[in-house]
Amino acid sequence: MIDKFVHIIRIYFAEAWLSYQGRFAITSPFGYIAGKLGFPFFLMLFFIFMGKYVGFSDPLYIVIGNILLIPASSGMGGVTLAISDERQWGTLSYVLGSPAPRGPVFMGRAFYYIVDGFVTALLGFGIAAGIFGLDLSTVNIFLLMICSLLIAVTSSGLGFLFGSISLVTRDGWMILSTFLSFLYILVGVNFPVASLPMILQKLSWGLPLTRGIMAARLVMEGEGWSSISSLITGEVLVGLVYIFIGYFFFLFLEKRSMHSGTLDAM
Amino acid sequence: MTHLRWGLIKQQMSVQFLVRTMNPLSLGLFVIQPAVFSAVGMLLSRAAGNSTPDLVYSVIGGGIMGMWSGLVFTSTFDIAGDRRNGMLELIVGSPTSLNLIESIRTFTNVLSGLFSLVLAFMAATFIFGYSFTGVNTWGVIVSLLLLLFAMWSIGVFLANFLAWSRLSGTFVDYLEMPIAFICGFMYPIRVLPVWLQHISGAIPIRWALEAMNESLLGSFDLKYLTIHWAMTIFLSLVLIAITTWMQVKVHDKIRLSGELSSI
Numbered sequence: 001m002i003d004k005f006v007h008i009i010r011i012y013f014a015e016a017w018l019s020y021q022g023r024f025a026i027t028s029p030f031g032y033i034a035g036k037l038g039f040p041f042f043l044m045l046f047f048i049f050m051g052k053y054v055g056f057s058d059p060l061y062i063v064i065g066n067i068l069l070i071p072a073s074s075g076m077g078g079v080t081l082a083i084s085d086e087r088q089w090g091t092l093s094y095v096l097g098s099p100a101p102r103g104p105v106f107m108g109r110a111f112y113y114i115v116d117g118f119v120t121a122l123l124g125f126g127i128a129a130g131i132f133g134l135d136l137s138t139v140n141i142f143l144l145m146i147c148s149l150l151i152a153v154t155s156s157g158l159g160f161l162f163g164s165i166s167l168v169t170r171d172g173w174m175i176l177s178t179f180l181s182f183l184y185i186l187v188g189v190n191f192p193v194a195s196l197p198m199i200l201q202k203l204s205w206g207l208p209l210t211r212g213i214m215a216a217r218l219v220m221e222g223e224g225w226s227s228i229s230s231l232i233t234g235e236v237l238v239g240l241v242y243i244f245i246g247y248f249f250f251l252f253l254e255k256r257s258m259h260s261g262t263l264d265a266m
Numbered sequence: 267m268t269h270l271r272w273g274l275i276k277q278q279m280s281v282q283f284l285v286r287t288m289n290p291l292s293l294g295l296f297v298i299q300p301a302v303f304s305a306v307g308m309l310l311s312r313a314a315g316n317s318t319p320d321l322v323y324s325v326i327g328g329g330i331m332g333m334w335s336g337l338v339f340t341s342t343f344d345i346a347g348d349r350r351n352g353m354l355e356l357i358v359g360s361p362t363s364l365n366l367i368e369s370i371r372t373f374t375n376v377l378s379g380l381f382s383l384v385l386a387f388m389a390a391t392f393i394f395g396y397s398f399t400g401v402n403t404w405g406v407i408v409s410l411l412l413l414l415f416a417m418w419s420i421g422v423f424l425a426n427f428l429a430w431s432r433l434s435g436t437f438v439d440y441l442e443m444p445i446a447f448i449c450g451f452m453y454p455i456r457v458l459p460v461w462l463q464h465i466s467g468a469i470p471i472r473w474a475l476e477a478m479n480e481s482l483l484g485s486f487d488l489k490y491l492t493i494h495w496a497m498t499i500f501l502s503l504v505l506i507a508i509t510t511w512m513q514v515k516v517h518d519k520i521r522l523s524g525e526l527s528s529i
Contacts, residue, residue, distance in 0.1 A: 034440045042443035046452070047306065053453035054311035054320065171290045178294050181302045190306055191313035 008104045015108030019082065023112070036120050037127070040070055047190050056191070063132050064220055065189035067124035068213045071117030071152035073180055078113020079159025080176050082106045083250070084166035092167075096254055103247060110159060114152040121148045138222035147216035150232065154208040154239025160246025167253050188213050208242055211235040274362060275370050282374035286340045295336040296382040304328030304386070307452055321396045322482045327452035329386025330475060333379030333417065334451065338442045340375040341421045344368075345428035354429060358520065364429060365422070365513050372421035376414050383410075405481030405491055409474050412498045416470035419502035423509045430516045449475060470501035 044066040048059045056062075083106055086092035095105065122145065128134040162179065166172020184190055186200060187209040193201055204210050215231035286292065307324030319325070345368075348354045358364050390396035424441070448458065448466040455463055455476060466472045477494035485491070 038440045039443055042440075042447050046443055046447045047310075049447070049450075049453050049457050050307050051310045051314070053323065053457045054307065054316060055314040056310045057314070174290050174294055178298050181294075181299055184302060185305050185309065191309055195309055195313040 008101060011100050012104040012108040012111070015105050016111035019109040020112045023081075036070075036116070037124070040066055040124070041127075047184075051190070060128075060132060060134060061192075061217075062190050063128050063134065064217060065213060067121055067128060068148065068151060068216050069183060069187075069189050069209075070124060071114070071121045071148050072155040072183070072209050074113045074117025074120065075110065075152040075155040076159040076162065076176065076180065078110035078117075079106060079156045079246075080163040080166060080172065081113075082109035083160075083163030084172045087167060096257070102250060102254070106160070106163065106250075107156070110156050114149075114156060117152045118145075118149050121152075134220075139220055140222075140224060143219045143225060143228065144216060147212055147219055147228070147232070150235055150239070151209055151212040151216070154212060154235055154242070157239050157242030157244075157246050158208060160243060160250060162246075164246060164250040164253055167250075167257075183207075183209065186210075188217075206238070208235065208239045211238065274366075278367060278370040279374045282344075282371050283378070286344065286371075286375065287378040292336065292340070292378065295339055296332045296379065297385060299335055300328035300332030300382050300386060301389075303331050303452060304389070319394070321390045321394055322479055323452050323454065325390040325394060325396070326383070326386045326482065327479075329383035330413075330451045331446055332382030332386070333376070334446060334471070335442055336379040336382060337372070337375050337417055337421045338424065338445075340378070341368075341372055341425045342428060344371055344375075345425055349429075358429075358517070363513075365426065365510065368425040368429070369418075369422050372418055372425055375421060376418045379417070380414070400484040402481040402484060402486050402491075405485070406478055408495060409478035409481055409491070412495055412502075413471065413474035413478055416474045416498050416502045419470065419505040419509075423505045426509050426513055430512060445469065445471070448472070451475070454479065467497075468501065470498045470505065473497040473501070 044063060047062045047066065051059060051062055086095050125134065125136065125144070129136050158179075162172060162176040165175055169175070185196070186204045187193070187207055188204070193204045193210060193214075196204060211231040212235040215228040215235065218228050218231070304325050304327075307328070308319040311319045311324065345354070348357060357367060448462055449455070449469055449472040450458065450466070455466060455472065458466070473494045477491050477498070480487070480490065
């Protein structure tokens, strides 16, 4: 039992290290910084001025929401890429032919994406404090870190789901990008969920991130654990549901491919 | 000769439509992304307590956003794909100049982007009840044509910029949002700080867009419109001149070094 556990942990971190070498170690500093902070920063500015024009008086609401979306995008994108890239490079059949358990293999590859998103979000808060005057003096930084990390982890369940979808269609990345853009509307990034039409509010509560972002906002307002515990619990539960759905969907597709032998050809 | 050129244009446009436009990525760039941006604009307006959204900036501006995103990414993917597949040397070595091929491709990409703007106008009219009463129709038409010209000149510049150096790809990938942000695609430029308005003055799209938005809002100020149209034409021509000059320099370098794929 212990041997098996150690084996899984070893696979997890071996995959994480290989993924780091393959993805992050070759990135140029300019490409990395521009990709991590450039696009989100200008997108955030774009939304801020959209808000300013229509009379939305709280730009910091948009700043915080967009920063919190960084670890989510990173977590989702990491797992999706871990699966879809195998297909793109024609190596998926070798991975699936190996005896290694799928969970640690693909989740391990998402490890640095999650850490990266988490660190970028914290960096983003620091930059926002400098540029937009975000007041961090009353904020419980430890709780804020928990919320950011939780958002990155729970969103990786969606990554598994989209990664699995990328096994049955060549447009998996495109589908993920489209979904990510819907998050600007659905999970309370740019405006409160209460501003959405009722049907979209219901959809919003069924997604990971909504409660995590809400909890992080409360922490930013100086609230403590007692105020956010129910939101955190809800975020964990919703995130687990998506992680299980994503994982079992992946196993289902793998099993089906074993029968048909058409995984790479689809 | 003329017949051959028309054949080239027709064939290039046909291939470009099939390869770049008729795929799910384009659906995302031309339809879904603008719709999402428009929705964010309208919901922000709702959260701010406004009973009706601003259709010119929130909805039609979303269409402009779609045009721009489509242009940036399709132009980027064209050259990146040529380079990756080893076609760039063959294109440069062919009797037809790379500049001409990129001009036709970019023209096709701009026309494809127009689909996004047409959809935005249709959404504004049929879903949100936008009325064209009081609109300066000729102002809108002239501004739109100049906007397309400005986008084409930037697209040709970017496409050639990518051909000149592979490192430029890293830079171009991140142009989408900064240009949208400083040119005021979904809000009037006056909400930006003055220093940013000065920076955006160097981009031809900004002038054509301002003229189009003012015409949509019913401005008939001919002096204002003429200045904006003139600035659009002038800056677009400057971009085309830079593109042509740079292309000659790069071609000379290629002939000496024979290293297109590595520059």
